[in-house]
Amino acid sequence: MSPSTWPPDPDAPLQLERDGGVATLRFNRPHALNAVDVPMAQALLTAAQRLAADRSVRAIVLCGAGKAFMAGGDLATLRADPLQGAADLLEPLNAALMVFAAMDAPLIAQVHGVAAGAGLSLMLQADFVFAAEGTRFNLAYVNLGTSCDVGASWALPRLVGLRRALEIAMLGETLSSADAERLGLVNRVLAAADLDAEVSAFAQRLAKGPTVALGHLRRLMRESFERDLPAQLAAETAAFADCAQTEDLKAGIEAFFTKQPAQFLGR
Numbered sequence: 266m267s268p269s270t271w272p273p274d275p276d277a278p279l280q281l282e283r284d285g286g287v288a289t290l291r292f293n294r295p296h297a298l299n300a301v302d303v304p305m306a307q308a309l310l311t312a313a314q315r316l317a318a319d320r321s322v323r324a325i326v327l328c329g330a331g332k333a334f335m336a337g338g339d340l341a342t343l344r345a346d347p348l349q350g351a352a353d354l355l356e357p358l359n360a361a362l363m364v365f366a367a368m369d370a371p372l373i374a375q376v377h378g379v380a381a382g383a384g385l386s387l388m389l390q391a392d393f394v395f396a397a398e399g400t401r402f403n404l405a406y407v408n409l410g411t412s413c414d415v416g417a418s419w420a421l422p423r424l425v426g427l428r429r430a431l432e433i434a435m436l437g438e439t440l441s442s443a444d445a446e447r448l449g450l451v452n453r454v455l456a457a458a459d460l461d462a463e464v465s466a467f468a469q470r471l472a473k474g475p476t477v478a479l480g481h482l483r484r485l486m487r488e489s490f491e492r493d494l495p496a497q498l499a500a501e502t503a504a505f506a507d508c509a510q511t512e513d514l515k516a517g518i519e520a521f522f523t524k525q526p527a528q529f530l531g532r
Contacts, residue, residue, distance in 0.1 A: 271315075278305035280330070281312050286323035286472035287465070288316050288370075295331025301383050302339035303353045310357040313364040323472035325365070326464060327391060328375040329384075337382025337405055351414070358383070358415050362390055366487070369480025371471050375464040377457060381405045386415035389424065392483050394450065395464050397457040400442045402450065407437040423490060424449050475513035 271281045280291040290312055292299035299305075316322045329335055343350040365372050374391035382405040388394055404421075406413045413434060421430040425448050433440070433448075442454045455463050471479065481504035489497050508514050 277308065278302070279308035279312055281315070284465075285469070286321060287326065287468045288322050288324070289326040289328060289468075292327075292329040292335055295329075295333075297339065298333040298336035298379060299329040299331065299384070300336045300339040301354065301358070302342050303357075306354050306357040306361075310361040310364070313361040316370070317364050317368050322368075322370050323474075323476045324373065324468040325368075325370050326373045326375055326468050327387065328464075329377070331378075333378035333384075334374070334376040334380045334400070335382075335384025335387065336379050337384055340409075354383075355414055358387075362387075362416055365390065366484075369476045369483075371479055371483060373464060373468055373471075375460060376400055376451070377460060379403075382409075383415045386413060386417040386420075389420035389450070390416055393452050393467070395460060395467070396442050396445060396451045396454050397460045398442055398454055399457065400445070400454075402440040402442075402445050403437065404434050405437055407435055423487075475508070475511065475517070477511050478508050478513060481508060 271283075276293070278293055280289075280293050282289040282291065290309070292301070292305065294300060294302070294305060301309075316325060338354055342354060371392045372390065374388045374394045376388055376394060377397035377400055379401050380388050380396075381401075381403045385402055385404050404413060404417060406417075412418075417434070418430075421433060424430075425433070429448060440448070440450070442451070445451045446454045453463075485497075485500060485504060488500065492500065
């Protein structure tokens, strides 16, 4: 399938591009370092719902146009009425996260320039994060005198542990790409020139994988923090039973018995 873009308006706050089973969502307010305003938040929810309804979507990439991934929330939205402005932003953003979390398709963040505030919070929700060398990361909320949102307090302790999460959140210091990789905030740091190609290849690899199984894996791992061992074992058993009904499992078993170890081992 040749790449296609929606909506056709090049100035829309969010661009959705499809290339086969891979969907790319590009934040598109480069003049504002992609700071999320209400139209962008609403567009993200609409795009998430559109992708969730399309079973041909097998991997999703989040990225930003221009010089940054996302520099946080649009402060102009909050300036006049912080309480109402936050509600107008968070309602669609939180709803979009819940849609992404329920999908089988893995979520990949392709990050460059700056990931701050809500941008970092969104990045933390991804299953995989690839960052360009020189990217700067800052949770930033405390620097504005507020606590965090968009799921940061849920994701950050799970990724780096409680003490590191408190340090990142309460000090509001900027982290380098090397810091982010060392702490486990990102999977891999790449040369900026290689970022697009590497993420595209990785997304296509996931898109060729067993999507139902990948969906169960991403949910099992995330939800394991809320379950005791018996409940987790039961969830694993139910997930395996669901996978057992797919053609992917049948093909994997046949590959093993027909001596195709490379396919069986995922190579």
